[in-house]
Each structure stands twice: as C-alpha cells, then as structure tokens.
Amino acid sequence: MAAAPAVRFPVYGIVRMLGVAAVAAIIFWAIYFRGGMTLSSSVEDKLLLFNVHPVLMVIGLVALNGEALLAYKTMPGTKKLKKLVHLALQFLAMLLSLTGLWAVWKFHDERQIDHLYTLHSWLGLSCIIFFSLQVLLLLTIKIESLQWATGFWTFWYPGGSRSGRAFLLPWHVFFGVFIYVLAIATSVTGLLEKSIFMQSAKMIGRFSTEAILMNSVGMLLVLLSTLVMLAIVSPGTSRIDTYRGSSE
C-alpha cells in the first residue's frame, strides 16, 4: 500500500484556526443576520430558538469533535492525559449536540412543523445516535478501567479486555472518522437547506451577503474536514505512534 502523504506545513495550527473561524462565522451569522439565540420559547423568540441549533452543532460535532480526533497528535503529555482530553472533548461535544437537537426539535413542535422529513434530519439523527453510542461506549470502558464498575466490557468481550481493546482500536478510529465526515455532510446540507428555505420565503436574495456567508461557511467546513483528514493520515510527528500503537 502507498505511504500516507507527509505534511510539510503546520497542519494542526491551520486546523485550529479554521475551526475557530468556522465557529466565529456561524455565531456571527446567528447574531448579526438572524437576531441572536435563546433557549426560551416565547412567541416572538421562536426563530431565536432555532438559531441555537446550527451554532451548537458546529461547535460540538465539528470543532470540538475535530480537536478530539487530533488530540493524540496535538496534545503534549502522557498517553493517559491524551486519552482523558480526547474523552472529555467528545463528552462535551455530545452534551452540546444533544442540546442543539433539543432546540430544533422544540422549535418544530412549537411551530407545528413535521419532524424528520428531510435528508438533513435523517443524516443528523444518524450522526447524533452514532456519536453518542461511541462516546458512551468509551466512557464505559474508561469507568471499567478505573474499576468503578465491572462486567459490561468483559461480558461483551470475554477474550480479555486488553486483547479486546487492541482489536477494537482500529474500528474505533474508523468510526470516529466516519462520524466526523457525517457531521460535515449534515452541517453542509443544513446550511444549504436553511438558505434555500429563506430564499423561497423571499427573506434573503440569492446573492445577498447572508446567502454568500452561508455558502462560505459550508466551504470552510469542507476545507476544515479535508485538513483534519490529512492531519489524521499523515505521519506528522512522533506523537502519531501513540495513536497507532495504543491498545489501552
């Protein structure tokens, strides 16, 4: 098999900059163009309740999740610390994405809009379910390794937890990347859908500043995910060995 491309530019720094830029752009869009965000649901606030959704999804499933995927390569310190940061970032991302889902679900209920009728919503629900399952499984393993609880892991993988984990690690990495790509596809379809909804309702023009900003955020997310993939596959620093070799 051909070797992975060696990166000769500061890919981790660029990934972090693009992640911050994507979060800043979606917050700017929600506040400047859409009037802000709220979790309350008074009559005039309903669109503000919707705005919470894209912002929390991009922060959680795109920015924090991307950082979590790269934590093994970007973080200094022991393997234990890297694992802890990886898990903590993913746990936070899960909480934010569940809150973002709750906001859009409540928005649909209050406006009596059907649930789950679009491709975006199907992709999104699959993404949140896979992501939450992955995080909860990781948490269970972590708790068991601290011996706070026993049984679940060894029940499902009776061959011994160490060899079980060594077998599962490549699958965990694969599913992590798969879920991240799914989050990007979901966010891009969400931006497209929202822009087309607003254009059809004559709220914004095809070439309005807002429409161009929304398209640009989508392009930014695609660029960000491309560099995250490159950072994952490239043999950048010696820290990659901990990513490949760890079976704990």
Ligand code: HEM
């Ligand atoms: C990974 C990120 C995202 C996930 C997992 C996600 C998930 C979902 C889900 C499950 C629904 C269905 C809610 C219901 O039926 O009650 C939904 C609705 C919606 N989302 Fe997202 N979303 C994400 C990002 C975004 C982004 C960035 C936007 C951009 C504005 C967006 C715009 C919308 C819109 C307009 C709806 C209502 C229409 C529909 O049901 O498709 N979403 N989202």
